[in-house]
Amino acid sequence: MLLLWNGCESGGRRTLFSSGLLCGLAFLMKQQGIFFGAFGGIFLICAGLRNRNIGGTLKDAFAFGAGMIFPFAALCLILKLAGVFNAFWFWTFTYAHSYVALVPWSEGFRMLSLHLMSGFQPSCGFWLLAVLDCRLVYATQKFAARLFLSRFVDVFLFGRGDGLYFRGHYFILVLPAASLCIGLAVSALQESLQPRMTALGAEIIPLILFGAIFGWSIFSSETCFLPCPQTRCADDLSWLSFCRSLAVSDYIQAHSIPGDRVAVMGSEPQIYFYSHRHFRPPATSIPTPLSSRSPTPRVCSRK
Secondary structure, three states: OHHHHHHHHHOOHHHHHHHHHHHHHHHHHOHHHHHHHHHHHHHHHHHHHHHOOHHHHHHHHHHHHHHHHHHHHHHHHHHHHHOOHHHHHHHHHHHHHHHHOOOOHHHHHHHHHHHHHHHHHHHHHHHHHHHHOHHHHHHHOOHHHHHHHHHHHHHHHHHHOHHHOOOHHHHHHHHHHHHHHHHHHHHHHHHHHOOOOOHHHHHHHHHHHHHHHHHHHHHHOHHHHOOOHHHHHHHOHHHHHHHOHHHHHHHHHHOOOOOOEEOOOOOOOHHHHHHOOEEOOOOOOOOOHHHHHOOOHHHHHHO
16 A cells, blocks of 8 residues: 555556555455455546546556456466366355355344444544544545545445455454554644644644553453463353364374375364365265355355
8 A cells, every 4th residue: 555655646657566466465365355456446546537637547557457467367377277277266256256145134234233342342442533533634634645545444344344244353454444544543633733732742642642542442352462362262162163273283193194184174274284284175065054055056065
């Protein structure tokens, strides 16, 4: 995002290409990373239309888009040459598309409500700081900065809603936008206080406010930050399978030889790493909720 901003300010298309390249790598790391690229494209187009520079905007968007597409195109070519492209496409797109369509709207809103309620106490101060100072941000920042902030927030809030799976760690995608809002809010508050008090006071008071909110957040989240992993797992049974990964991995190592392969039924891939064993596809079809409810049940079961 910093390269994107610098590229827009300087007009350097190599910088925009580099920004698109990093956004493309983000997409390879996590499918929701596509929203980084979506934000970049929307920002470039909106800024270009504002400046009434259609030709330059198209060239900028092409440089950014070429950089973003390059990592994915290179990966597809490598997998095609390796003869595993069809399997890659199935598990990455066909299966994923069916998976995100399983949760109904009512269940999605229920999961969102539960997560917001559980995370309200440690995060309420940050959200209030960002919301209350939005007026200051829009009053003190230039149009480009306001456009960058608003589109950044919009795209990533929309991106978090895909599939309606509102699990806690999925909200990591929102953290860049939230952090930017909070940082700009503190900066805007400092600027708004300068005419009313000394320069030192205008600088320190918003930082003290931020420090107090940060301290409250840590204090309210002591169950996440302070206990050892074993204590955390004992308090929250949803972590139980994850916390037993080391014991399971040790058992696999003790009862197998290095050349053996294992199949983990579930979402605990770290067992492969800890046990130093490679994946072995199951010899028979495994019934799963997705294999019976997806548009391609036989394919899912066979895969």
